[in-house]
Amino acid sequence: MTFSFTMSPSDLLLLLPEILLTVWLCLILIVDFSFPRLPNEQLAYFSIAGLVATLGCLIWFDVAGITGTLFANMFALDRMALFFKMFIVGSTILVILVSVDYMHRFKFFRGEYYFLVVMSALGMMFMASANDLLSVFVALEFSTLGFYVLVAYLRDDIGSNEAGIKFFILGIFAAALLAYGISLVYGETGKLVFSDMKTAQASPGLAIGFLLIFAALGFKIGSVPFHSWIPDTYHGSPTPVTAFLSIAPKGAAFAILLRMFLVSLVTFKPIWTLLLVAASILSMTYGNIVAIAQKNMKRLLAYSGIAQIGNVLIGLATGTKMGSDAMLFYLLTYLFANLGAFAIVIAVSEAIGSEEIDDYSGLGRRSPFLAFSMLIFLLSLAGVPPLAGFIGKLYIFVAAIKEGLYVLITVGLINIVISMYYYLIVVKKMYVSEPHDRSPLKVSGPIKAVIYVCLAGTLAIGIYPQPVTDWVVSAVMMFADVADPTASLPAPLPSSPSGASPHDS
């Protein structure tokens, strides 16, 4: 295999968001080391400034339609990648904002916290663009590296350490599976770029290879049966990290899954649909049923997250353009509702020092704002109109019914009812139960800001989704013709003229 590596300034432009963030990453570290007495809110706002600049750059790309591929198709900057990058950077900004008040729980290395969060975000941005199995592996491990540290950031807390070990061992195991899967797929096809594998012939090696890759990505998104790390890790990690873990890596992993299933495996759609249907049914049912028994808010959200991922997998299982629209839409609604819910968990735990559901008793009297926001977020997760989650679920179901996945929809609909039960248990605690202690709760500014942003997102998307649906529809335009795999597919990505040499072995 020969590589000729040439880059022109226009190629550098495509990498601008990543370059910007990398520079900022170094700056964060330098500022942290040079000014050890700098109050860490300022470092947080400094990191946010960099992320906002990156977000602005991404929006500019999206509006100006700057797309292309780099490094022999390894790195694809298309509108879907831009969507997921904005998704990741947006959630990172919100996560840093909710971290500001949590920071006092970390005894050491407060500055490095921001560095690690931004580093993971950078890794995930590469994941969103990964268009080749090698770059998938590198980007995925790069982003997970930061998380291994972040999960165990509460050094004196046994739970956090346990979470770190669990996440690390299982994460490494998933990485091994991924590497093994990649080697099998490469051995069978001799190709690494997703769009080159469309012509691959079915063979046991290829099937096992892709199953292993799916297992590794299933670990990232936390779908059953690869979910076992989720409850303990979510429970033990610092809550802002849990919030980050519950949303951004899932988005990034779905970007890879979409490319893998809808581009390289499009000819095997009938086979992988079955696989995804099974994963989706298991995730929804398992997540929702086990969530009923939870006594801790973070564990409840962990199991509810598993169930929500089952819903997103419905969209992937359809294997159509509309299904992928619905997935993107659903992830966006999930971002607002889930991050909002975690922001409230942080606010409550800062005020009363507990994350048990029982201690939410009477929150409606102690802090009407927090209780009302939590109500909105939980109902959005449950899928109640007029909130964003309802539209998201409906979008997914409409996409699925067009493909005739009746069993999946039936299970999904039944699961809405099951999930309503445990979300309403929390609502009951907040509004019906009397508080143990009637003192009002204080909410800090940054957390309030995050809650307002999430409330606005949840309500606005729920009441008028048209702008967002337009956005997601145009973001995955490249899958417009996957519905008919027999038709000759045009290359999904316009190959950049200044790319590298054709890829052959």
Place this chain on the structure above:
Amino acid sequence: MGDLTLLFILFAPFVGAIALIFVSNRQTMLVRGIAAGSAFISLLASLYLFYAYDHVKGGFQFVQQFEWSRQLGISLHLGVDGIGTPLVLASSILLFAGIFVSWHIKDRTKEFYIWLLILAAATIGVFMSLDLFFLFFFYEMSVIPMYLLLGMWGSHTKTYNEMTDPEGLKLRDSVKFIFNFGSNSKEYAAMKLVLFLSAFAVAALMGILLIYKYSGLNTFDILVLREQAKLMNIPVLGTTLDKIIWILIFFGFASIAPLWPLHSWSPVGHAAAPAATSMLHAGVLMKLGHFSIIRVAFEILPETTRELMPIAAVLCMFSIVYGGFVAFYAKDTKYVIGYSSSSHMGYVFLGMAALDYISLTGAVMYMFAHAMATAMLFAMAGWVYDQTHTRDIPSLGGLSNRMPFISGCFVVGCMASIGVPGTVNFIAEVMIIVGSWNKYPLQVIVAVVGIVLTLAYLFKMMRGLFYGPMDQKYSHAHDAVSLPDRLPLLIMITVTIGFFFFPMHLYNVVRSGVDPLIAKITRVVPVASQDRELLSVKREAQTGGVPNRPQDVSDNASRDTLHASRGKE
């Protein structure tokens, strides 16, 4: 106001609810004022709607359409026909009345009114939706406020209170407590209501999604679907698709109606709910079921409706008799009224099942009449509960000395609920009975027995509450004296009696909505059998040369006239 009437009716309560968020809970009068004001705007607009609705023209009027989602084919399509108009009016009357009935709520007044306004607005939204998506949207939206209203301002049943008292704590281990026989807490009632309704709502959603898929029109618009959706003759699972869709839609929405055996959430919910919520719940929320069945199943699947509606005719008998008997033996005032409501909803199903001009008109008028009657009873049961803190009929009695106005109104409420001449319920009941007699004589006899039962249990309750000896501990109870307390009852009594003497506009309006519907359902020969006949005839014609039978000709003719009448709509 012109064409914007529907928007005023729908959004005034929403705007009121949003405005209330920014008001402090301490300014109680301002809170009440905003709630009452927004409800009043809605009421005025719906009165205008009711009288401005042109029953000669018929069809959907005051239509508004805004595109909402291109990808999914959804638009906010609002409009009312003769069936929706009276129900919109009933909802806004009950909302206005309900705000005055809950005038004395002290705990979290603001939140109470916010949720009440959202509940009512969502209900109104269903009655004017011409888009399946928005119909479901508002339907589901009306369920969640019920949870909070029941949970936060509701009340436990007597048995539950006894069992959780310090002295009754040992009873908590009893089987009776564990299985909730009569020992329902408000939380249990609220959860049961939400889960039950959501579970059946998703069945209806499945039906809606199937209509969406198989119509292939990429739209949720009812007006488009009813003209163009071709859902007949698609074989699925040993039956046809239209039957499956119809069953999903029918039972999905019948749960809120509530049709026996899907009724169990309803009395429990009534018993736990605060008075104003019970009023809206029994008055209009339950009618969402009938209305949605009419709007979705009758409009989009007329042939299937004709084929399968006998299911409702069978189940409505059980509804009527079962509800009546349980109401007779219940000891809790709200259980009595709750079971009486679910029994009376059986009449509406009977009127719908008969698929006759008179009976369906009667059914819709009965929905309107029953809304007033049952809301009155709930308002007064709520007043008695507020004064005595009990709903246990045996322990009450002789309250007519303390509250002459309430007991007088209660008599009127009972009369209305029974359907005594002088109330609009009478007209509606007679129409249902007359209209269904030809088709379902047995059910009509059951319905008449049901009226006798109604008489028995309501009189029993009236005697138990207001007559006989009074326990001295209730001597502090007082009557509704002030205007805000009397206003809701006076409004509802006026409406009930007024429409008995001047029913023609109501009748005409309802009739204008019912006529095209029944014409469509009864005059179309089921496509399935017709096509089969045509095919066999063609085959015969090819092989044996038998000429077309005259029946086919008449079928085609009736089809043509139908198209003509559709055009008129």
